Amino acid sequence: MSHTVGHEETHGGGTGEIKKVTIILSVLTIIELVLGFWMIGMESEGLRLAIKGAIIILMLAKAFYIVGYFMHLKHEIKNLIMTIVVPLALFIWFIIAFLSDGNSFRNLRNTYDPYFKEQSTIKVEKKEHGGSHGAAAGAHADTTQHETKEAVETKH
Amino acid sequence: MATTTTATTTKLWGGGKSPFNVEYGKLMMWYFLMSDAFTFGAFLISYGTIRFSTNGWPDPNEVFKSFPFAPEGVNAPLVFVSIMTFILIISSVTMVLAVHAGHNMDKKGVVKNLIWTIIGGLAFLGCQAWEWTHLHHEGAWWGSNPFLNADGTASSTNFTNYFFTITGFHGFHVFSGVIINIVMLIMTLMDKFEQRGHYLMIEKAGLYWHFVDLVWVFVFTCFYLV
Numbered sequence: 001m002s003h004t005v006g007h008e009e010t011h012g013g014g015t016g017e018i019k020k021v022t023i024i025l026s027v028l029t030i031i032e033l034v035l036g037f038w039m040i041g042m043e044s045e046g047l048r049l050a051i052k053g054a055i056i057i058l059m060l061a062k063a064f065y066i067v068g069y070f071m072h073l074k075h076e077i078k079n080l081i082m083t084i085v086v087p088l089a090l091f092i093w094f095i096i097a098f099l100s101d102g103n104s105f106r107n108l109r110n111t112y113d114p115y116f117k118e119q120s121t122i123k124v125e126k127k128e129h130g131g132s133h134g135a136a137a138g139a140h141a142d143t144t145q146h147e148t149k150e151a152v153e154t155k156h
Numbered sequence: 157m158a159t160t161t162t163a164t165t166t167k168l169w170g171g172g173k174s175p176f177n178v179e180y181g182k183l184m185m186w187y188f189l190m191s192d193a194f195t196f197g198a199f200l201i202s203y204g205t206i207r208f209s210t211n212g213w214p215d216p217n218e219v220f221k222s223f224p225f226a227p228e229g230v231n232a233p234l235v236f237v238s239i240m241t242f243i244l245i246i247s248s249v250t251m252v253l254a255v256h257a258g259h260n261m262d263k264k265g266v267v268k269n270l271i272w273t274i275i276g277g278l279a280f281l282g283c284q285a286w287e288w289t290h291l292h293h294e295g296a297w298w299g300s301n302p303f304l305n306a307d308g309t310a311s312s313t314n315f316t317n318y319f320f321t322i323t324g325f326h327g328f329h330v331f332s333g334v335i336i337n338i339v340m341l342i343m344t345l346m347d348k349f350e351q352r353g354h355y356l357m358i359e360k361a362g363l364y365w366h367f368v369d370l371v372w373v374f375v376f377t378c379f380y381l382v
Contacts, residue, residue: 018249055377070362083176103209124304
């Protein structure tokens with residue numbers, strides 16, 4: 001009966017494992033936060049990128065521990081693991097395809113859209129605080145756009 | 157595989173055999189979570205695509221630097237969100253403990269750990285409510301972005317749109333998870349599971365709750381860290 005099914009699933013569980021995984025997750029999170037703090041105000045673009053990569057690997061490790069141990073997937077039958085994990089492999093392609101598409105779109109715009117390119121080189125003033133309404137902020141956005149357009153025109 | 161071929165027949169599985177050796181409801185919860193993973197994955201990949209197609213992006217350490225009850229203009233990046241992260245991890249741990257207590261038919265343990273999980277969920281929702289309110293007061297909302305890009309250039313509203321949509325969608329999941337846990341708590345207190353002879357329902361609620369924690373791991377990394 002379902003009761004026996006429930007008991008068969010408890011293989012490999014136990015409070016010891018829960019404690020271990022809790023500690024692992026906390027340590028991984030703390031490392032992520034340390035890396036995050038280290039990155040604040042960092043100048044080197046290459047090092048920043050490397051740290052971001054490290055943070056993403058730590059994120060995947062955390063996901064593995066949550067799904068594998070807290071959600072118990074690691075102790076399930078292999079067929080069930082495959083049923084869940086194999087479809088998620090689609091994400092590998094999704095991420096590669098969509099991010100490179102985004103990157104290509106940015107390159108195309110920088111090449112063929114002078115306004116887009118110009119806008120990303122003009123520094124603007126920090127907007128006033130306290131404009132808690134969408135309308136006010138929208139007006140701000142309009143003025144910045146206007147300013148940028150003028151700047152473009154004066155350049156020409 | 158040797159241990160797995162002896163599948164027991166249950167009332168729930170229509171096929172006569174339980175191929176995965178799990179209860180029907182639990183398998184369906186896994187399928188639901190997989191579909192939900194695709195929803196969140198689509199959101200986050202779309203966010204990444206837009207971010208890659210833009211020249212500048214706001215610095216999260218500039219945007220999320222405030223802390224409740226701290227004076228205006230305090231500079232505490234990552235502090236508040238790390239508290240939120242730990243709240244969710246700890247509530248995930250208490251949920252595992254509740255499931256574990258359920259396996260041992262320990263009603264008191266289930267009740268205690270479920271209450272802690274609910275408190276953790278409510279604390280997380282409270283944190284998120286504060287953060288949203290604070291950002292809204294700064295002028296950030298769907299369609300309005302008061303922040304500048306990290307390099308000082310004008311930023312588009314993509315940043316706030318994605319932030320509020322994805323954290324909102326996640327927050328809604330936390331909210332429904334808390335409701336599910338409260339229902340589980342009431343059912344436990346009414347001795348429903350004692351009568352059934354098993355606490356498998358807690359496991360399904362637990363799967364959902366861990367998934368919420370899992371999604372936060374990704375949201376936290378994508379919005380606050382990188």
